[in-house]
Amino acid sequence: MSSSVSDRTSTGELPTVRPTDLAQARDAMRDAARAGHRVLVRGAGTAQSWGAPVEPVDVVVDTTGLDRLVAYNPADMTVAVGAGMTMADLQDRLKGQRVALDAARIPAGATVGGLLATGDGGPLRASYGTLRDLVIGITVVLADGTVARSGGHVIKNVAGYDLTKLFAGSLGSFGLVAEVVLRVHPRPEASRTLAVPCPVTAAVPVAGVVLSSPLEPVAVDWHDGRLLVRFEGTAAGAATRAEKARELLGRGEVLGGDSEEAAWSGLAALVRGEEGRTVLRAGTRPDQLAEFAELLGSLADRHGVTAALTAGVGVGVSTVALAGGTPAGHGAVLAAWRARVLAAGGSVTVHRAAEGVLESAPAWGPAPATAPLLRAIKQQLDADHRLAPGRFAPWF
Amino acid sequence: MTAIADLRETLTTVLGPAGVISDPVELRTYECDGLAGYRVVPSLVLLPTTTAEVAAVVRACHRAKVPFVARGAGTGLSGGALPVAEGVVISLQRMRALVEVDPANHRAVVQPGVTNLAISRAVASHDLYYAPDPSSQQVCTIGGNVAENSGGAHCLKYGFTTNHVLALETVLPDGSVVWLGGPSPEVAGPDLRGLMVGSEGTLGIVTGVVVRLLRKPEAVHTLLADFPSIEQAGNTVTDIIGAGIVPAAMEIMDQLAIEASEAAVGAGYTLETPAALVIELDGPADECGELFEAVQELCHRNGTTKIRVAADDAERARIWTGRKAAFAAVGRISPQYFVQDGVVPRTRLAEALGTIAAMGAEAGLRVANVFHAGDGNLHPLVLYDDARGEHERAEKLSKAIAELCVDLGGSLSGEHGIGTDKACSMPVMFGEDDLATMDRVRRAFDPDGLCNPGKVLPTPRLCGEKPGPYRPHPLEADGVIERL
Ligand SMILES: Cc1cc2nc3c(=O)[nH]c(=O)nc-3n(C[C@H](O)[C@H](O)[C@H](O)COP(=O)(O)OP(=O)(O)OC[C@H]3O[C@@H](n4cnc5c(N)ncnc54)[C@H](O)[C@@H]3O)c2cc1C
Numbered sequence A: 001m002s003s004s005v006s007d008r009t010s011t012g013e014l015p016t017v018r019p020t021d022l023a024q025a026r027d028a029m030r031d032a033a034r035a036g037h038r039v040l041v042r043g044a045g046t047a048q049s050w051g052a053p054v055e056p057v058d059v060v061v062d063t064t065g066l067d068r069l070v071a072y073n074p075a076d077m078t079v080a081v082g083a084g085m086t087m088a089d090l091q092d093r094l095k096g097q098r099v100a101l102d103a104a105r106i107p108a109g110a111t112v113g114g115l116l117a118t119g120d121g122g123p124l125r126a127s128y129g130t131l132r133d134l135v136i137g138i139t140v141v142l143a144d145g146t147v148a149r150s151g152g153h154v155i156k157n158v159a160g161y162d163l164t165k166l167f168a169g170s171l172g173s174f175g176l177v178a179e180v181v182l183r184v185h186p187r188p189e190a191s192r193t194l195a196v197p198c199p200v201t202a203a204v205p206v207a208g209v210v211l212s213s214p215l216e217p218v219a220v221d222w223h224d225g226r227l228l229v230r231f232e233g234t235a236a237g238a239a240t241r242a243e244k245a246r247e248l249l250g251r252g253e254v255l256g257g258d259s260e261e262a263a264w265s266g267l268a269a270l271v272r273g274e275e276g277r278t279v280l281r282a283g284t285r286p287d288q289l290a291e292f293a294e295l296l297g298s299l300a301d302r303h304g305v306t307a308a309l310t311a312g313v314g315v316g317v318s319t320v321a322l323a324g325g326t327p328a329g330h331g332a333v334l335a336a337w338r339a340r341v342l343a344a345g346g347s348v349t350v351h352r353a354a355e356g357v358l359e360s361a362p363a364w365g366p367a368p369a370t371a372p373l374l375r376a377i378k379q380q381l382d383a384d385h386r387l388a389p390g391r392f393a394p395w396f
Numbered sequence B: 001m002t003a004i005a006d007l008r009e010t011l012t013t014v015l016g017p018a019g020v021i022s023d024p025v026e027l028r029t030y031e032c033d034g035l036a037g038y039r040v041v042p043s044l045v046l047l048p049t050t051t052a053e054v055a056a057v058v059r060a061c062h063r064a065k066v067p068f069v070a071r072g073a074g075t076g077l078s079g080g081a082l083p084v085a086e087g088v089v090i091s092l093q094r095m096r097a098l099v100e101v102d103p104a105n106h107r108a109v110v111q112p113g114v115t116n117l118a119i120s121r122a123v124a125s126h127d128l129y130y131a132p133d134p135s136s137q138q139v140c141t142i143g144g145n146v147a148e149n150s151g152g153a154h155c156l157k158y159g160f161t162t163n164h165v166l167a168l169e170t171v172l173p174d175g176s177v178v179w180l181g182g183p184s185p186e187v188a189g190p191d192l193r194g195l196m197v198g199s200e201g202t203l204g205i206v207t208g209v210v211v212r213l214l215r216k217p218e219a220v221h222t223l224l225a226d227f228p229s230i231e232q233a234g235n236t237v238t239d240i241i242g243a244g245i246v247p248a249a250m251e252i253m254d255q256l257a258i259e260a261s262e263a264a265v266g267a268g269y270t271l272e273t274p275a276a277l278v279i280e281l282d283g284p285a286d287e288c289g290e291l292f293e294a295v296q297e298l299c300h301r302n303g304t305t306k307i308r309v310a311a312d313d314a315e316r317a318r319i320w321t322g323r324k325a326a327f328a329a330v331g332r333i334s335p336q337y338f339v340q341d342g343v344v345p346r347t348r349l350a351e352a353l354g355t356i357a358a359m360g361a362e363a364g365l366r367v368a369n370v371f372h373a374g375d376g377n378l379h380p381l382v383l384y385d386d387a388r389g390e391h392e393r394a395e396k397l398s399k400a401i402a403e404l405c406v407d408l409g410g411s412l413s414g415e416h417g418i419g420t421d422k423a424c425s426m427p428v429m430f431g432e433d434d435l436a437t438m439d440r441v442r443r444a445f446d447p448d449g450l451c452n453p454g455k456v457l458p459t460p461r462l463c464g465e466k467p468g469p470y471r472p473h474p475l476e477a478d479g480v481i482e483r484l
């Protein structure tokens, strides 16, 4: 009964199981194991294009029924939820607090489990990290139906291995994340963003001025010809610091309200990408931004593709959207750019590939030195390789 | 024993005679870590100076099937660096180079034997620092911090080691060398760097660390507030968090702990107060000042009887000395004691402390409390006198307190790790399947079970043994480091 999910997002017609509690999730995985079925775990289904295409599977386990708020303890700054709850829904339920994560895809309904499995993060990662830094406990269901817990419900905990990290970025290939305990932070009273026009090649030195000052921006990103420096805090504090940053740099415009919102949502739109684009995420040393941006520009020109880039300047995380040209052109830019980023010790992940791109450039680069280790872990957690088969091919 | 003799010969060729310790007297220096109750003399101690040498040692051990244990400064309080008899200890003490200080990228690359404080010292001139601050930071190594996922008084706001490490050069248990993580927080695929942090030296040996550095805050405000009860101090903490303020640190001491601390260092704490709360805020000057006033207001609303605001750095240091001295100082009012390291959800602190007091009364033993109130991390000190035959009762009480923390929804350990000491309590916190899953992960790294065997996960051998009483770490006795 295998059917193909080679288009990588439309898995809807496959046999689907939608558990609504942990016991059902365990049963679904156990039943699949008994039948020898290959399984794709899906949240909202919006990031199924991350990584390499999954080979045909027999069943989809849809986590969106696992959407219960399990426990919310504001005074402990913790909340436990089913992994299928959307992050947007979770944020709505928090009172005066937030999960300090602003991944571009949250408004589209990305689930907490999907966001953890993709290791995704937005501009706030400069101060709060990604979900891997905010999740303090998980309950997972392994391929054989084993239910395992790691971490707990308290923000300080060093008992046993931190399996949360292993599932961050695992794209559904190590097990199903059923429940997640998160640490929350107070929702800041106000925010302001200083927008400073500057070319990407100057983004690092300009940002450096603010980053080496005591003004404590929460996010510093370059997008569309401007450096966006965001401040959060008390109403007076955020405004004062944004203004001080403007004085320090001698230029720029302080944005608040709708104009601030628009600046950041423009950035998010680029990160999300759209049909026909190829979206890549790279991690590099922060000060290599100019070099990699210039390289990207010349590669794009050479292959008749347009390349838009946005970068978390202080942390060295960039997202690139390729548009126009041919699939082979996208593939050539991806391959050449990745080769240089890898040579500098960085990484590039494919978040979305326009149709046909992966025929000329593989979704993953050459296997890293950790590949044997990843294979050994896969072997221990999913010996028959039934979960998301092919997702990390050829690494494991 | 021939395996060890062979190994000694091979490794003397690799490390030179100065890199191999086999003299029985010298070996005893390594028989335990900060948890002196467990002691095992290793067969060999190796002192590599490069990653290649560590890899050569591990490869040789792997070939000979000889177990190996990594060791940093040996300040661990859970017996993580306890040697294995017929095994070797790989000390990282000679790998203490600051490989690269990179202020532009707010990071530094260091070898594992560099002390936590040395990192902050090396970058201070750039107004940067390394945030996690275990109170052993003058001597404990960054390698040990990575292994234990160490935290300190300031981790409520700034997080733990795992939030501040970008990449780890690691020698895997088969002797191969890999980098986990990368130049940015973004990693492609599962986060093995994060798994390595906190794995207590059981998944490999860390030989290089890329740490993230933070800009020093513009302002720091510290106060010491007295309260008529622990509950009122605790409610103040709750109210502060409820007001959306995340202080850099919030620490509570009870009367017994204050009494001990004052007798030792005289930091000016109020002797008769039932509870004292230390609060530190840091951040941009204007905002920090505004929030500090709000915090004082919340202290008043909860009935504080006295607030002492640190006027300068010297006074701030004095307040912290009182807090930090509490542990060693308890030795002055009790010949022996156990230190516990459990965590409870912060909202159950009052309940936890009440129950601990009742348990202490029932056991006929005094319990002093000093704790990281912001994150519910308790460090109850169970006082006893061996001469009065209280040892066993105290040991039982201490273990019961750790397990009480788990019953209340918390954790067996907040910062000291599981190691040898608490492995046998792990089944209280985790089910069989949880532990089996952790073991599967361990086997993926170390199928032969040679890398720090017997730690973290319970083994029948381990659980037959008993921990010993608190003994000050030699550096603690000399007043070099303090226990927080
Ligand atoms: C309008 C819009 C469109 C978008 N379209 C795309 C797009 O086409 N391509 C794209 O790359 N991103 C897209 N995104 C981004 C995507 O929403 C986020 O990246 C988010 O992380 C996906 O979460 P999800 O719940 O949808 O996960 P899914 O897409 O369902 O899953 C993502 C990965 O995590 C795994 N996974 C999910 N849940 C679990 C779980 N509980 N346990 C274990 N593994 C799990 C899956 O197997 C998969 O590998 C879009 C966002 C927006 C706003």
Ligand SMILES: Cc1cc2nc3c(=O)[nH]c(=O)nc-3n(C[C@H](O)[C@H](O)[C@H](O)COP(=O)(O)OP(=O)(O)OC[C@H]3O[C@@H](n4cnc5c(N)ncnc54)[C@H](O)[C@@H]3O)c2cc1C
Pocket: B033, B034, B069, B070, B071, B072, B073, B074, B075, B076, B077, B079, B080, B081, B092, B112, B133, B134, B135, B136, B139, B140, B141, B142, B143, B144, B145, B146, B147, B148, B149, B150, B151, B152, B153, B200, B201, B202, B204, B205, B206, B207, B415, B416, B452, B473, B476, B481, B482, B483, B484
């Ligand atoms: C007085 C005192 C106060 C303390 N205060 C705190 C505190 O506030 N917060 C806190 O978290 N801890 C505290 N500790 C505990 C201890 O200092 C920390 O756990 C510290 O991280 C241990 O570092 P170390 O170099 O001494 O490691 P060791 O004790 O030598 O080793 C600890 C563990 O790490 C492993 N290890 C060491 N180096 C490596 C390496 N390079 N690669 C892989 N594994 C390695 C060992 O095998 C062992 O399992 C305190 C200890 C003392 C004595």
